[in-house]
Amino acid sequence: MLRVLLFWSGGKDAAWTLYRLEQDDTVEVVALVTTFDAKTDRSAMHSVRRSLLKLQAFAAGLPLIEIGLPWPCSNTIYERVINSVIMKSRDDLDIHALAFGDIFLEDIRSYREQKFAELGLDLLFPIWGMPTKDLALEMMGSNLRARVACVDSNALPAEFAGREFDLEFLEALPKVVDPCGENGEFHSFVWSGPMLKRPIPIKNGATEKRDSFIFTDFLPDD
DSSP states (O other), X not given: OEEEEEEOOSSHHHHHHHHHHHTOTTEEEEEEEEEEETTTXXXXXXXXXXXXHHHHHHHHTOOEEEEEEOSSOOHHHHHHHHHHHHHHHHHHHTOOEEEOOOOSOHHHHHHHHHHHGGGTOEEEOTTTTOOHHHHHHHHHHTTOEEEXXXXXXXXXXXXXXXXXXXXXXXXXXXXXXXXXXXXXXXXXXXXXXXXXXXXXOEEEEEEEEXXXXXXXXXXXXX
């Protein structure tokens, strides 16, 4: 069995990558790894509360390796911190491979292959090259449920933040926006799906604009 550490954002692409890996009898996902902004205690990219990411990992039945990053964080610091955690995980958990939810951005894949090559681990991209409209429909058809955590206001109006990632959302997207937001147009948080043993009820909190991005704060819905 190939023992895998999955880079985890809490969004639909990472969640679907986990689901795909779980269907492969030759691999075992050992843990999830997520970066957090140490100042805000939220996920570095999506600005989702750490507590919700931990609930996700618990629902997936996997440990969550939490990496706190300073803000601002240079690429040099980021790479040093990430590599240190991965090497420790490689040794402590007997990790053989790293997995990512990238779909088609060649520069990001090349960056990962270049920066992680020295660690002696295989790199897996289970959803790489899939047509994003087909991928989005596949997710929805398999009962993945997600909500949009943030949008780039240069690509989408503010009212798209906080919406469900569903057929209505997909049909409302401007034609220039990728159906999976692979160019950074939007990011999501998965609250239910076949990769989770139980749903994570959430409700929308405040919406805030920071720089060009509009974030919706998700709260546990008890």
